[in-house]
Amino acid sequence: MKAVVWQDTGKIAVQDVPEPRIQEPTDAIVRLTASAICGTDLHFIRGTMSGMVPGTILGHEGVGVIEEVGSEVRNFKPGDRVVIPSTASCGVCMPCREGNTAQCDNANPNGPEAGTAFYGGPKDSGPLDGLQAEKARIIYAHSSLVRLPDNVSDDQALMLSDIFPTAYFGADLAGVSHGKSVAIFGCGPVGQFAIISARLMGATRIIAVDQHQDRLDLAQQNGAEVIDFNQEDPVAVIKRLTDGHGVDCVIDAVGVDAQHAHGGPAKPDADELKEDRELVQQVAPDAHPDHGHWVPGDAPGQVLEWSVEVVKKGGQIGIIGVYSPDMTTYPIGKAMNKNLTLRMGNCNHRNYIPHLVDLVASGVVDPTRVISKQEGLTDAISAYEAFDQRQPGWLKVELQPSE
Ligand SMILES: NC(=O)c1ccc[n+]([C@@H]2O[C@H](COP(=O)([O-])OP(=O)(O)OC[C@H]3O[C@@H](n4cnc5c(N)ncnc54)[C@H](O)[C@@H]3O)[C@@H](O)[C@H]2O)c1
Ligand SMILES: [Zn+2]
Ligand SMILES: [Zn+2]
Numbered sequence: 023m024k025a026v027v028w029q030d031t032g033k034i035a036v037q038d039v040p041e042p043r044i045q046e047p048t049d050a051i052v053r054l055t056a057s058a059i060c061g062t063d064l065h066f067i068r069g070t071m072s073g074m075v076p077g078t079i080l081g082h083e084g085v086g087v088i089e090e091v092g093s094e095v096r097n098f099k100p101g102d103r104v105v106i107p108s109t110a111s112c113g114v115c116m117p118c119r120e121g122n123t124a125q126c127d128n129a130n131p132n133g134p135e136a137g138t139a140f141y142g143g144p145k146d147s148g149p150l151d152g153l154q155a156e157k158a159r160i161i162y163a164h165s166s167l168v169r170l171p172d173n174v175s176d177d178q179a180l181m182l183s184d185i186f187p188t189a190y191f192g193a194d195l196a197g198v199s200h201g202k203s204v205a206i207f208g209c210g211p212v213g214q215f216a217i218i219s220a221r222l223m224g225a226t227r228i229i230a231v232d233q234h235q236d237r238l239d240l241a242q243q244n245g246a247e248v249i250d251f252n253q254e255d256p257v258a259v260i261k262r263l264t265d266g267h268g269v270d271c272v273i274d275a276v277g278v279d280a281q282h283a284h285g286g287p288a289k290p291d292a293d294e295l296k297e298d299r300e301l302v303q304q305v306a307p308d309a310h311p312d313h314g315h316w317v318p319g320d321a322p323g324q325v326l327e328w329s330v331e332v333v334k335k336g337g338q339i340g341i342i343g344v345y346s347p348d349m350t351t352y353p354i355g356k357a358m359n360k361n362l363t364l365r366m367g368n369c370n371h372r373n374y375i376p377h378l379v380d381l382v383a384s385g386v387v388d389p390t391r392v393i394s395k396q397e398g399l400t401d402a403i404s405a406y407e408a409f410d411q412r413q414p415g416w417l418k419v420e421l422q423p424s425e
Contacts, residue, residue: 024423025079025155026402028142031069031308032316034080036402042151042159047094050163052106056176057154057399058083059409059419060184061210061277062344066144067406068316069309070278071346073144081154081421082108082141083183085176088167089157095164104167105379106153106160107371108184109140113165124368129162138368153183154402156423168375171383178382180420181215181389186378188342188369189215189275193223195340195365196271200224205260205332206246207325208275208343209237211418214392216273216342217244222387225271229263231256231328233281236414240392255288260332268334274326277343278305279319290321298324305348315410323351330356341366396420 027037042051063080065071084106088098098104111123115134118126129139131148139161142152151158160167170179189212198204204225206216209232220228221244230246232238238248247263249256260269282298283289290298298321302309306318322345329339330353339362357364381387394417397405408416 023156047092049092051090052086054086054423056085056180057421068318070306079151080142081152084153085179103170105179123370123372177390186215187374190219191369192273192340192342193219197338198223202270203227204271205269206230206273209241213275252285257331272329272339274341274343276325280324282321338363399423
């Protein structure tokens, strides 16, 4: 079968690979009908998340039809349509039962201390072969997979595999509720769903920050007040828009590939640029950009800094943008002295997906407006390149494994 395979930092390919097979009684084999490229995949190719094993199939967002189930999968049968949560979870360990399904003790083959098990990630996360493939082996299928009603399309369900639940989790972590003001950094797909989620949770004002006009335009259509950080200083503007107090809640939907301003009043001075370069060296020592592709963000700590600046005293920050374990810098002194609440993490997908399936099935949200491109799996590499370069219109790429 065909799959998108990570070969090295800056090097991926569509390859022929062996078909997956059932290895444990709780496994299922799913034939993918839709898969997606995510900002998280870019961290692996840019080298800002290290530890990838050559030969790993990429991808952690998928929808498909069950082809085969192990003997202990009692709630699904071949032919069932399902959405695959990006993270696998057993459903019975203590973290799973507390709702921390991304911290499952059993799903990660490296043991309970290894942390989140997810598809298409580095060695420490499994590695589990990913979903940018014609078929995938799903572990703990009985407690991970979520059945889809007929009136939820593949395109809609694909957004429920990772980015919508992650964004919803981010709004939850940031403490969004009725009447709150929220700043969201990043208007990529996760940022767009963070805006939608904050609205669902009753936020009154949503301020979204990015540097790409097409993404800011969609953010505005989704209900946000928008700031281009290359034109204006987001800290000064957010303070002004909130009478000097700052926002109640902040969601970081950017992560380690953050960039600093390249124009306007927020552009860093020489000392700040030097600090940014040192931090890039710390988090992405192996990066080797290729003709302008796979370039790591030039200011890994930028959104962490801005978040602490724009939140009110006693406010709350939810970090869902991914930071690698190599990142050890945080403005802890400023956060401590403002009595902030910080919450963060990998999305507990399995906890949120059933509720979001219901919201989509009942017509409350149509998540497909965030999908901007549909490509066959064999065109995945050019799609990755366009998405990596944030070419206008390349917001969220759906890959169709059968084409
Ligand atoms: N926690 C989780 O479980 C989880 C799950 C999925 C994705 N993620 C992470 O969420 C983040 C966003 O994912 P995505 O798919 O939307 O990625 P993306 O790369 O498409 O979008 C990131 C956006 O951030 C913008 N940006 C860069 N620097 C910025 C700055 N200083 N201020 C404001 N915006 C800035 C970029 O211009 C871009 O539009 C990634 O880090 C991804 O790894 C986390
Ligand atoms: Zn993702
Ligand atoms: Zn578990």
